[in-house]
Amino acid sequence: MPDQPEELTPHQLNARSLRGIAHPLRMQLLIALRRGGPATASQLAAKLGESSGATSYHLRQLAAHGFVEDAPEHGKGRERWWRSAHDGVQFDDALLKHPDPAVRGAADLFIHEVANIHTRELSTWLGSPDDWSDEWKRSSDLSDMTLRLTPEHAMELVHRMHELVDSYRAQAPAEGTPDAETVRVHTHVFPIHIT
Structure with missing residues (x-):
């Protein structure tokens, strides 16, 4: 496993830190x-x-907003090494309604870039079938489902899905376990207009 600070926690985005991360690079x-x-x-x-x-330049901007930090234990001579300061970010939907239009714009850019990242990850998976065993191909999922829910039920569904994923994080196999791979799980729950 790559060296990372222990016990990392997600970084809660606010108006200031959002401006530091809302850039594709x-x-x-x-x-x-x-x-x-x-x-x-x-x-x-x-x-x-x-x-x-x-x-x-962009690493220094990320550092100024608390997303990355120096990893001096890796440095040799003048090389500056960086590491993530958190294991994820938490987005507050209130940022989309912030009174400052620059914050709203950064929030919009951020969530659209997250969707772009999901699309690229899925496209990479679909475009590299020969890189994976038959077991991994059978163990992947590309599904969509349509439900009729209230906002309360949708929120409950989101929370339950996150709890389920977290329960698997807690039982992650030890480093070096045969056939264990890093797995990406994307969830999307949103209303649609039926025409």
Whole structure:
């Protein structure tokens, strides 16, 4: 497992910190650090196909808003290593109704970029079937369901799905367990207009 600070907790987004993360490259950098562990701006630039100047600038912006921090135990000489300071973020829907239009714009950009990330992850999975065993192919899911719910029932459904996922997080297999892989779980619950 990549070196990460122990007992990380999600970072609650607020009007200030939202402005620090609401950028596609910053979100990609943060994901890369969370999944791959500590890295330098140059390593991240190579991984993401960006210039090291761009990754360095955006890492400093993420640090200024508390999303990443130095990982000095990895540094050699002048190399600056970074790591994620949190294991996720929590988005407050109230940010979409913030009185400041810049905050509302950043909130909108953030949630749309999350949807884009979900789309890219799913496309990567679908585009790489030969990378995975038959067992993993049978154990994946691409489903959609339509229900008729009240807002209260929808909220209950969301909470129960999250509780179920968290129960599997608590029983994660030990590092080195054969066939164990990192798994992404996307959930989307939203109303639609039937025409």
